[in-house]
Structures are given as C-alpha cells and as structure tokens.
Amino acid sequence: MSIFLFWTKKALTSAIYPVPMIVLLVGVALILLLRMRGLGFAKLLIALACLLLIVFSNNELPDFLVNRLEGEYKRLGSKEEILAAYPDAESTIQYIVVLGGGAYDINDPTVPDLARLPNSALMRVVESVRLHSYFPQAKLVMSGGPPLGIEEAEVMRHVAISLGVPPEEILKENQSLDTAREALFVKPIVGSDRFFLVTSAWHMPRAAGLFHKQGLNFIPAPTDFWTLQKEEKPKSILPPLPNAFYLMESELVIKEYVGILVGKLNGKI
Numbered sequence: 001m002s003i004f005l006f007w008t009k010k011a012l013t014s015a016i017y018p019v020p021m022i023v024l025l026v027g028v029a030l031i032l033l034l035r036m037r038g039l040g041f042a043k044l045l046i047a048l049a050c051l052l053l054i055v056f057s058n059n060e061l062p063d064f065l066v067n068r069l070e071g072e073y074k075r076l077g078s079k080e081e082i083l084a085a086y087p088d089a090e091s092t093i094q095y096i097v098v099l100g101g102g103a104y105d106i107n108d109p110t111v112p113d114l115a116r117l118p119n120s121a122l123m124r125v126v127e128s129v130r131l132h133s134y135f136p137q138a139k140l141v142m143s144g145g146p147p148l149g150i151e152e153a154e155v156m157r158h159v160a161i162s163l164g165v166p167p168e169e170i171l172k173e174n175q176s177l178d179t180a181r182e183a184l185f186v187k188p189i190v191g192s193d194r195f196f197l198v199t200s201a202w203h204m205p206r207a208a209g210l211f212h213k214q215g216l217n218f219i220p221a222p223t224d225f226w227t228l229q230k231e232e233k234p235k236s237i238l239p240p241l242p243n244a245f246y247l248m249e250s251e252l253v254i255k256e257y258v259g260i261l262v263g264k265l266n267g268k269i
Helices: 003-014 018-034 039-056 060-070 079-085 119-134 152-162 179-190 204-213 244-265
Strands: 093-098 139-143 170-173 194-200 217-223
Touching (some): 018 244, 039 060, 039 244, 060 244, 119 152, 139 152, 139 179, 170 179, 179 204
Parallel strands (some): 093 139, 139 170, 194 217
C-alpha cells in the first residue's frame, strides 16, 4: 500500500469520528445561518451535533462498545495458567509477535526509549517481555512500518532491549502500514510455527480475524484493556456531562468496528 493510499484511507476513516462530524455539522449550520438560508435545516444540524456530542462524550455507549470488543479474548495470566490452558505452549511457541501501536518522532537523545511509545504500544511491548520471561525460547517479532518516517518496530525493539531482552532474540517486521499488512508480512517470518499475538484488547478481534485469514497459528495475548469491570455507583441526580476521555474512546471503537466491517467486505477477515 502506498503512502498516498494509506493517508487517504486514514482521512476517510477520520471523517466519521465524532469530533470531526460534530465540527462539520456545526460548520455547515453556521454557514447557513450567516447567509440566512435554510434556517430550519441549520437548526436541525446544530441539534444533531449536540446529540452526537452528548452520546459519544458520555460513558454508556463507548463503554458498551469497547467491552464488546475486549470481551472476546481473555488476558493470559501467569505461566502456570497459560500452561493449564495450552499444555503444549512451552514446546510449541516459537515467536511472540507484537503489533505496532504508533511511535513518537523524538530526536532528543536524552529522551528515554520508554517515552518514545504511546501508552498502547508501550503496554504491548511490556506484555511481550512478560511472556518472553515465561517462554524464553520464543523470539520477539516487533511489527510496524514507518508511515511518518518513524520505524515503529525499531523503537519497540529498543524498548524491549531496555527492559532486558537480548538484542539477538528480537526480530523486526518494518514494512507494514496497517494491521492487514502486518498479518501479511509477519507470515513469512513465523511460517507455520505457533506464536503469541500481542496487541491491545480492543484491537484483538480485528487483528485475530486478519491473522486467521492468513492461516497463521497463534494464541491471542491481549493487553492494554481500555475498560475494566467497574463497580456499580449510585446514580447521580445530575445529568451526564460531556467528557473528552469518552470522545477519544468513541473514536477508538468506531475505528475498530469500521475496520472489522471493511475487512469482512473485502474478504480479509
């Protein structure tokens, strides 16, 4: 996939996120109001924008959708728990594949490697190091290409090394620009061998579908759970207030559900 197509797909996907959609609706409404044309339609657009803001900036819908994604695969526990679920893991696991989650373009050499990864990518690397401590025979495969000129796999490799993994036990897949390409480019590395697939829990359903389609033999190892089981709290008499955190969560789940839908439509899932 070319860089142009990559960013075109990103732009089209981003256009349906809540914040851009709300801004677009309000912008069109303001133009109509300023021109004193279509006042009724302008009012409808503003009302719709307010409704979208209320729905996507409160926890009910985003949490429900994220929990649906994260509930499909359970976190792998201790080594004993993993072996209880997969008795032959110690003799069959040959790789631990870590999917990219972005990287920061920081040129300052004084900035530590850990600070060069966003939270989701860092948690994926940490989980892979944890699994490697249980199954040291498995090589780490850091996956992620350079859509912005930043080689995600290389940054992740440096972080894993800083966490104690020997450099010779880490491989890289640095050509992919998205999850579908990661599945495609990881295949020649792992072949028919069994491996742990590490990615964020909310991303695992899409990733697992893409990797299954390639016929790869993996055990899902989700991490970076966005939401956890929450205690029931007393209902407030105050109306729910918009929260930027839930807008971000909404964008995350929309991206995943759209990705799953597109993957099924084009036969990649």
